[in-house]
Every structure is written in structure tokens, then in C-alpha cells.
Amino acid sequence: MTRKEFANILVPGIMHDRAYYEELYPERNLNSDAKVVRIGPSPTGFVHFGTLFQAQLAHNLAKNSNGVFFVRIEDTDQKRETQTGIDEIIEAIKFYEIPYTEGPLNREEEKGKYGPYIQSKRHDIYGAFVRDLIEKDLAYPSFITPEELDELRHQQEISKVRIGYYGRFALDRNLPMEEALEKIKNGEKYVIRMKSPGSFDNKITFIDMIKGRVEMPENDIDHVILKGDGLPTYHFAHAVDDHLMHTTHVVRGDEWLSSLPIHIQLASMLNIEPPKYAHTAPIMKEEDGKRRKISKRKDPEANVFEFKKQGFPIEAVKQYLMTVINSNFEEWFEKHETEDIDSFQVTFEKMNISGALFDMEKIINLSKNFIAHLSAEEFYNRTLAWAKEFEPSVANIMEENKKDTIAMLNIERGGVKPRKDYGTFSDVYKNIWYIYDEKFNVSKEEYEFDKIKDLKEISNILKTYITKYYNEEDDQDIWFDKMKQMCDELGYASNMKEYKKNPENFKGNVADISTVIRVAVSSQKQTPNLYDILKILGKEKITERFQKWM
8 A cells, every 4th residue: 555545544535635735825926025924813712812912913014014914713623612702803803903914704704815714614725734744654643542641641750751742652653554554444543643753852943033042952742733533733734824825924922932843843844934933922910929921711801802891992902002012112102193003113123022011001091092182072972882882871871962971071172181081981971970960869978078068058159159150151261250259258268379378267269169069060079170061061950950959
């Protein structure tokens, strides 16, 4: 029997050979400096923040080199795949507006000429390349059972030797074809392993685009490349796919750095040119004075949809991603705030080698700054869109009170130093709920009166203000002059300098009077500009609220 016939038996049902696929996926017609970069997320749970980080980085590298950024779903570990995993990956990348040149649009549709972009749909391609290795005696069937592997590991631990399936421990490595066929006839299950030509005593060196020169032992382990279910392992699938898709740069987490000797070796065995690798440091969190990776299990913010749920603008999240990607982004952004952040050119040299600390405070500050520069109308529309998905009751009341809501959001907006009250869209209702009459059901204990607490004095201030001094037609200057007139009438200081010199001569000052009115109409002692709030409410509602308190 020839090795070709042997390969066909071991990997049955494959229609085409390797040469067919080499021709099917020709070299890309790109400039020599163009980067072809991909992300390869696995649909094994919610979309991790690190996936968004990788996508933003890959997109920037491709865009600024007139290259290609593509998405490839690596779903060969189908035991761990979640039902909605693929859909959530695609949704996350689209929601955060990270455009990709090629990849799946959904489970059935895709764009690009180098697909399929879902690995489980590339079964025949992997089969053709595995057959090629078997024909060249660079891969073989392995019949060892999980129980036998466990026993092998146990014996290696006892003997205090390296753990793994290599050298004299690779029991099926030199199994004659006839014996292998007999086992197959007997129904024994098998996987296909690479026949590593390496020696652990040898060192290999390579240049990582981020970490620089790295030296590691050569791989000598006969790793599984095709599992019993006919799907490849990550090691093999990514080597084949990056070759056929002509990936120039692989950007991935540094948990894969230890696997690089395997991937370099596989490229050699397949007689292909490996891409350049850039291993990114993980995003870290500080806990009990120690650093750890941001965790799916421990940290809600590890889920990219948590930011959507909380109502962070996608622009703020992307700005934060860029600060993590390159240390010089913030300096650039200060000078180019009006530009598309994708015009900033990422460089590997400015990437963090040890891992950046996750900084929620920075995301909030970026978000506050972004929201502060939106028009009131746009802020309203974006908050409404968020509320329709996550807080329908809030959306209803915003729509019923659209004019007043926009007016409230417009207070102290614009100008050189706009207010920065709102960190997320979810903050809006919490900050302005009191303008909605149907929500202003406040008990007396909830009013946050400050320095003036005497009930009779508060009532007197409110009655005096509404009957003698409030006029809806007054502009802000006239309104404030009248406030000061009322201060003089009631024994409060209208001039703060005089009050600071002789506080004992007054009951309080104009700020104290303002606080009484502010609390009476909102129940809050801190709000945006009081004049604007009074204008929004109008005299009738103000009177009702004064009476409600009294």
C-alpha cells in the first residue's frame, strides 16, 4: 500500500488535494508593505474585552497600511461552543463599529474571497493538508486512549521527566501501516498527530513584533493536528488558514507565545512561510495589591456587552482601547480630538510589554468628555436608543416629555467648559428624573435641605419668592437680581463679600436661599443651573411643587 492510499483511508471523504486549495486561494494583490491581519475568536462564551482590543488593533494596522483586516471564527472546539457564541462575536464587532474587510456577516453569509471564514466549514481544506503530511510521513494515526495518556503522564511524573507525547513516549509514532489498518478495521478510534522532527535540546530564536527577540526550546512533541471528530486543533487550523488567507501578521494574546515553536515547526513541515507574530500582553486588574488578568469569571467588565448595557458611548470605549494599545495615543488625541481615531497609526514599539491595568475611571472620564461635547438633540437620541433596549419605561417617559428632556440635557452644554455630569446614557434618568411630574413623588424626609432647615423659614422663602419675585419672562440676569432683592428683604446677604466679612449680620446668603428653592422643586441640593430648571418647569409646576412641600 502506498502512503497516498494510507492517507486516503485515514482521512476519508476529502474531494480535493492540497494543490487544489493552493490554486483556489492565490496571493493577494496588495502592496508589499500592506498588512493582512485577522482576529480569530472562539465562540466559547461571552465576547471578552480582549477580543475587542485585538479587533481594534488589527483594524488599525490594516487600515493604515492599505491592507486587509478579516475575522475568522475559530470554532473547532465544538464541545465548548455556546449556542449564541458566533452571533455575539459578529454583533460585538459590528456594534463597536470596527469594520472588517472580510469575514462572516452571520452564520450563513460572509464577505471575501478567502473563506469560508468559520473554521468548522473548512473541514475538507484541513483534510487535504493532513493527507499531504501523512503522504510525506510527517503525520501518523495515534490510537492511544485518554486513559493510556493519563497513565503515561503519571509514569512521566514518577520518573521526573518532561510531560508530553514525544520521542520514546510517542508509542504509535512508528506503527507500521498494516498494523494501523488492522486497528482501524477493529474499530479502534484514532487521532492524527504531527511527527515532530524537533529536539528539545535545540533552541530556536524568532523576533516577536512586540516583545523583540525570543529564544525557546524547539518543539519535539507530536501534537494532535486532527481530532477524532475530523476537526483540526487550533495549532494546525491556524497554520493552514493563515497560509491560505495570506495573513502577514498574527496579533494574539501572549498566552499563545509558548506555542510558537509548534507553529514555526508546522510551517516548516507544511513548507510554508509563517506570518509575523505579535503577542499582546493581557489587560490586568489589581486585586489585594497583586496583578492578575482580567477574568471572565470575576470581572463583569470583561464582557464587552457590559459597556453597552451600562450605556457607554462606543466612541469612549474605542478611545480607551487605543490608550491601552499605544502609550502615545493620548498625547496624539489631545491634538487631534476632531479626527477619526483610526487616523492614528499604531506602532508595535509603543505597545505595553507587561500588560496595562484596566482603568474603569479612565473609561468613565473619556465617556464624560465625549458626552459633554454632543449636542443636546444627539445626546437625547442616543440615550433614547439605549433606553429602548435596556430601560423601556425610561424611554417612554423621555418620548412623552421630549422637549423638556432635551432642554434639561442642554443646560450648560457647549462652550469651552461644558458640564460633565453624565458618564453613561444610564446616568441620564438618575440625574434628571425630578423634571417629570409623574415621577416626582417625594416624601418630606427625601428633601435635601442644607443650611436652612427651619420649616417656617423655608415656607416663608417659598411663598415670598413665588408671589413677589418669580416671573417666567425674566432673563437670567434679571432673575438673579430679583433673588438678591429677596435676600435683602428677608435678612440674607445678597453680596457674598459682605457675608464673608460679617456673617453674624445675616441669616445666611444668596446661595442658601437658592438652595431652598432648588430643593423645593427637585428635592436635590445639587443640580444643574437653577434658572434653567425653573424655566423648564414653568410657574404652574413650580407653584405646585412649593405647595406639595408645604
